[in-house]
Amino acid sequence: MKKAVVLLSGGLDSTTCLSVAIKDGYEAYPLSFDYSQRHKKELDCARKISEYYNIKNHKVIKIDNVGGSALTDMAIDVPEYKGTSDIPVTYVPARNIMFLSYAAGYAEVVGAEAIYIGVNAIDYSGYPDCRPEFISAFQEMIRVGTKSGVEGNPLKIITPLLKLSKAEIIKLANDSKAPLELTTSCYKGGDKACGICDSCILRLKGFAEAGLKDPIEYQNR
């Protein structure tokens, strides 16, 4: 069975991505990162989602160091994104670059031929590392920089959500039976989603536009 590493944060997008990878016929190797995120709920969700799919090989990479890792130093704690065309303050330098680099190494180790990542150029267009030209450049870089690439079988980076709106992502998730009830999107990380942060608003708007009901619980609805 062909294998794919799937970057899985526990959110709606990456979970949809995982469901697509499975539908595409891949044995999935979900990969999550523990880097002192604001809350650990994401990792709990990623674990439950992997269990839902009966996946045994969910891997959590812990990145840490005394005095702050590069990643945590970089995590700027200002989650509100106002939808301007500038790069938002929530931009974390090189985050997707690091995540994809790990995924590339892990893919070579387990013999995977693809990496799935739920980047989206529509609803988060301010992030340079969510754009199609970044994905193409990363693909080319691993083609020349890895053993599999040099040997003529470069890892494929698959981005099923790249050009979809949030509503289209939710429809895709629904069609591929992704367990959206197990996902988290709220910036605050409570038991129930707050319903008022930027991320909750974007999610709820997507469900409304898709004509579907969000299966997770909200505090303020």
Next chain:
Amino acid sequence: MKKAVVLLSGGLDSTTCLSVAIKDGYEAYPLSFDYSQRHKKELDCARKISEYYNIKNHKVIKIDNVGGSALTDMAIDVPEYKGTSDIPVTYVPARNIMFLSYAAGYAEVVGAEAIYIGVNAIDYSGYPDCRPEFISAFQEMIRVGTKSGVEGNPLKIITPLLKLSKAEIIKLANDSKAPLELTTSCYKGGDKACGICDSCILRLKGFAEAGLKDPIEYQNR
């Protein structure tokens, strides 16, 4: 003063690289990785080399997780490289890709304009991620994938050793007064270098060809 992140393993090549960055007029931000290497001597050396240059901001990134990180899973414990044209078994999937990704994030955080890396395409030509075409592709990827790149000031990746022989690297180190007495190259990581492993042999051969004396101590000489 312009800033540069310098990948510093504590070996001869990265230390030469650091000396070149300083000679080039950069304030250096050395970056080392602690990922369950075979021995910690490298990190001790990196620390002493940074102290030698009176650098306060040497950063060590610890990468670890329960059950093995991607990097340690990947570190195949077979250090002998026979100089064939194939990719050697010591190839660690995506290692330089990960190191450079961290360096790119760190460079953006501290406002550095360059990254120095001591890759070399001559004496280690089997590694895909030590080749000029890999460096070019990585450069292009961070140009489109980072804030500084999108804003028209892409990070420069500087590779002063890329096309030098070991003897030429040693001469360059000598000219730029790199503290080679503080470096380590031996795979075994003892107090004195073994003098017989592949890495020691390559180093001693380089010194002989350069007509210089290696300042470190050897067990078997």
